[in-house]
Amino acid sequence: MLEMRNLSKIYRTTTVETHALRDFSLSVREGEFVAVTGPSGSGKTTFLTIAGLLEDFTSGEYVLDGVNVHGMNDDQRSRLRNEKIGFVFQAFNLIPDLNVLDNVEVPLHYRRGIHGAERRRRAIDALERVGLSARMRHYPAELSGGQQQRVAIARALAGSPRLLLADEPTGNLDTAMARGVMELIEQIHREGATIIMVTHDPELAARSERNVHIVDGMATGIVEEPRFRSTLQERTASDMPLAGR
Amino acid sequence: MIGSAVHSSHRYYLRLAVLGVSRAPWMSALMVLVMGIGIGGCITTLTVYRLLGGDPLPGKSAKLFYPQLDPETGTLVPHSPPDMMDYTSAVALWRSHRADRQAIMTSAPIKLLPPNASQSAFMTGMQATTRDFFPMFNVPFRYGGPWSAADDAAHARVAVISSRLNQRLFAGANSVGRELNLGGGVVRIVGVLRHWRPSPDFFQVAGGRFSDGHTSEFFSRVPDVYLPFFTALRLDYGHFNVFNCWALPSNFNHLRHAPCNWVSLWVQIDSRAKARGYLDYLRNYSQSERALGRFTHPTNVRLMDLMQWLRYNDVVPADVRLELLLGWAFLLICLINVAGLLLVKLLRHSGEYGLRRAIGAPRRAVFVQCLYETILIGTFGSILGLLLSSFGLWLVRQQPVAYASLAHLHTRSFLLALLISLASILLAGVWPAWRVSRTSPATMVKQL
Numbered sequence: 001m002l003e004m005r006n007l008s009k010i011y012r013t014t015t016v017e018t019h020a021l022r023d024f025s026l027s028v029r030e031g032e033f034v035a036v037t038g039p040s041g042s043g044k045t046t047f048l049t050i051a052g053l054l055e056d057f058t059s060g061e062y063v064l065d066g067v068n069v070h071g072m073n074d075d076q077r078s079r080l081r082n083e084k085i086g087f088v089f090q091a092f093n094l095i096p097d098l099n100v101l102d103n104v105e106v107p108l109h110y111r112r113g114i115h116g117a118e119r120r121r122r123a124i125d126a127l128e129r130v131g132l133s134a135r136m137r138h139y140p141a142e143l144s145g146g147q148q149q150r151v152a153i154a155r156a157l158a159g160s161p162r163l164l165l166a167d168e169p170t171g172n173l174d175t176a177m178a179r180g181v182m183e184l185i186e187q188i189h190r191e192g193a194t195i196i197m198v199t200h201d202p203e204l205a206a207r208s209e210r211n212v213h214i215v216d217g218m219a220t221g222i223v224e225e226p227r228f229r230s231t232l233q234e235r236t237a238s239d240m241p242l243a244g245r
Numbered sequence: 246m247i248g249s250a251v252h253s254s255h256r257y258y259l260r261l262a263v264l265g266v267s268r269a270p271w272m273s274a275l276m277v278l279v280m281g282i283g284i285g286g287c288i289t290t291l292t293v294y295r296l297l298g299g300d301p302l303p304g305k306s307a308k309l310f311y312p313q314l315d316p317e318t319g320t321l322v323p324h325s326p327p328d329m330m331d332y333t334s335a336v337a338l339w340r341s342h343r344a345d346r347q348a349i350m351t352s353a354p355i356k357l358l359p360p361n362a363s364q365s366a367f368m369t370g371m372q373a374t375t376r377d378f379f380p381m382f383n384v385p386f387r388y389g390g391p392w393s394a395a396d397d398a399a400h401a402r403v404a405v406i407s408s409r410l411n412q413r414l415f416a417g418a419n420s421v422g423r424e425l426n427l428g429g430g431v432v433r434i435v436g437v438l439r440h441w442r443p444s445p446d447f448f449q450v451a452g453g454r455f456s457d458g459h460t461s462e463f464f465s466r467v468p469d470v471y472l473p474f475f476t477a478l479r480l481d482y483g484h485f486n487v488f489n490c491w492a493l494p495s496n497f498n499h500l501r502h503a504p505c506n507w508v509s510l511w512v513q514i515d516s517r518a519k520a521r522g523y524l525d526y527l528r529n530y531s532q533s534e535r536a537l538g539r540f541t542h543p544t545n546v547r548l549m550d551l552m553q554w555l556r557y558n559d560v561v562p563a564d565v566r567l568e569l570l571l572g573w574a575f576l577l578i579c580l581i582n583v584a585g586l587l588l589v590k591l592l593r594h595s596g597e598y599g600l601r602r603a604i605g606a607p608r609r610a611v612f613v614q615c616l617y618e619t620i621l622i623g624t625f626g627s628i629l630g631l632l633l634s635s636f637g638l639w640l641v642r643q644q645p646v647a648y649a650s651l652a653h654l655h656t657r658s659f660l661l662a663l664l665i666s667l668a669s670i671l672l673a674g675v676w677p678a679w680r681v682s683r684t685s686p687a688t689m690v691k692q693l
Contacts, residue, residue: 049687052603054602054603054685054686054687055685055687074607074608075607075608075609078602078605078606078607078608079605079607081603081604081605082604082605082606083605086604087603087604089600093596093600095597095600097264097268098264106600106601106604107604107605109254109257109606110601110604110605110606110607110610111605155604156604159604159605
């Protein structure tokens, strides 16, 4: 699903050269739940932006779902990002002027071939998956933090992505809400999603199948955690997109 | 299907634009106001400029020419031929009939005694000319028509009057056949014009380059009375204005043989080849007059077409040209301000645009979304601008200048105004939209 080989990312200014990622390699299989951990400034966010095609890398190779992304132009990267990746951000990043349904529809507006009724149907399906279909006419400010993050997850799921990238998904939530959101992510994973979650929190990381620890831009340790192994083995159609199962 | 998708996208962008405008109503209103004032000011000045500097006879002006000769003696320094002709030259050239049409003309105030005894006598503007004046300048008639060539030759006591004078004297009724007491003589009305207000009244333009930009009198109303040239000389004896004299006349009341320029000749020549031939004819005429000893200068003739003649005379008043420059400068300043405000407004929501980019919006989509917001603001700004330009033109009409009553927003000006509005919207909106669309989604996501 995701294959990074010897990736490096160097930020250059006139006086400083910062190696955000060095010789970074990672392989994530279809349906895997991987947690990426590391101290602040270790390169987690850089990894996330490169994995999410938000930023280009300096050298190395990155293959996403069989597509080598090197040398793609902005249009191609945007389309690939829209079709294959769902983002869940720490701060939810819902658009305050749009209601829940409209927020969930946002990525579908940039997808070719999905028009009015189909877009709406997919958004409602996604909201049903996160248990918020009854709140679709509410505005983000009318929801709790946990509900807002569920909406953000629904938005990520609406486009049926091949990969879900979560950046500290519970970082802005209290314990009870965080637990609810984490359970939802686990449920989505059990339904077959490939998830990469960047987190500081060792407890959250422990709930993944595999931990990748980054220090100074390098993957220093990979910890296998067979927590969901049995669930993984039960799945049969693991190459299908997340939505529609 | 593709059409419906495009339609759906436009509807979505429009909806987002409405949301964008409504979430910062005061800032949006400020932008609309600034853009409206800029567009309104620019359209007002441009409309006035175009009205004053436009072609008074579109489609025909290239065929109308203003011949100039240089009969002056004693002037040592080479100079341009004078703006008018002496009587002898003008009449000789007119009588030669070398052009497709030709008319000599001069103007003077004339005393008019209304047929209704209850109205008192008044002075009015009179144009002394010949028959071709009317077809040559596309003068529209409401009743009757121009006098005949025979009337010119016979110095007939006939007249054409303006619709304004006809309204004043005859309450707008058909007055053809009625008589007028003009300058002490009686003339019979043969034609009544429709409303006719060429801008400028080009056939009276002369000496503009000596007026230091104060040329607004070229835009005053056309005369109310038109008389055959030689009839007018007899009826209005001694009232004609002299453009210049190159020697002291023995009697200003006897301009026919005075060393003075006071008659204009306009000719219609239907092809450029013929025009070249006519210029040769002017040269030959000048040389023959020199041989006769009447002209002393080397041949110094010109033949400008109507628009060249208007430009030569700087017909657009200097203050109008300055106002136009100020109008454009003001619009530019307003647009820079609007662009700045837009950029601030859009960057304030850069998080949203970054999010859209992160979840798959290409730069183009963000650019278009921002542009829609600009277009929406610009549309309101343009509407306000058009309203303000109407107000601005109303203010111009209140000014004590000869061209005041001409200041209206006509169809062409309106279309030009729309073009300016569109260009303004794009100028103000493209850069901020481009700036926002170029921001890296990664940077924005990190900021979120």
